[in-house]
Amino acid sequence: MVSGTCFAEMGANVTCVDIDQRKIESLKNGKVPIYEPGLDEMVLRNYREGRLHFTTELTSCLDEVEIVFSAVGTPPDEDGSADLKYVLEVARTVGRHINNYVVLVTKSTVPVGTAKKVKAAIQEELDKRGVQIEFDVASNPEFLKEGAAISDFMSPDRW
Numbered sequence: 001m002v003s004g005t006c007f008a009e010m011g012a013n014v015t016c017v018d019i020d021q022r023k024i025e026s027l028k029n030g031k032v033p034i035y036e037p038g039l040d041e042m043v044l045r046n047y048r049e050g051r052l053h054f055t056t057e058l059t060s061c062l063d064e065v066e067i068v069f070s071a072v073g074t075p076p077d078e079d080g081s082a083d084l085k086y087v088l089e090v091a092r093t094v095g096r097h098i099n100n101y102v103v104l105v106t107k108s109t110v111p112v113g114t115a116k117k118v119k120a121a122i123q124e125e126l127d128k129r130g131v132q133i134e135f136d137v138a139s140n141p142e143f144l145k146e147g148a149a150i151s152d153f154m155s156p157d158r159w
Contacts, residue, residue, distance in 0.1 A: 001034055002149040003142060008046035015053040015061040027054045036149050059097045068094060071107040082111055091118040095125025103136045115139055
């Protein structure tokens with residue numbers, strides 16, 4: 001939420017996707033589901049100015065984007081490792097529906113080697129479709145401090 005809103009604040013056209021319809025409707029009505037100082041106003045401003053959009057369907061915006069940031073949960077699996085089912089489901093959805101080049105950036109905190117699994121999941125779906133579409137995969141885990149996330153994003157330690 002913070003990253004998408006901050007990208008919109010910098011002038012990018014951003015679509016935030018969540019499978020929870022109630023959360024999306026709340027966001028469209030200016031109600032942010034998390035507390036972060038200043039985020040409510042920033043979300044509302046960018047939504048009203050048409051840079052920030054909300055949907056429950058990732059597929060509805062894939063033809064219009066160059067970059068997809070995947071920021072899904074990675075709850076602990078039975079053995080304590082990160083459960084990658086949501087990360088890989090986003091990758092499969094991208095592979096099933098992209099028609100143009102896209103970069104899939106994983107913002108979730110994931111173990112080393114996850115990018116290879118994400119790339120394989122996308123490629124498997126493209127192969128099933130019988131299409132060759134170029135794509136790239138990157139990892140950009142988010143380490144923003146609660147209560148200072150906006151300033152952490154907008155003024156990072158390093159460039």
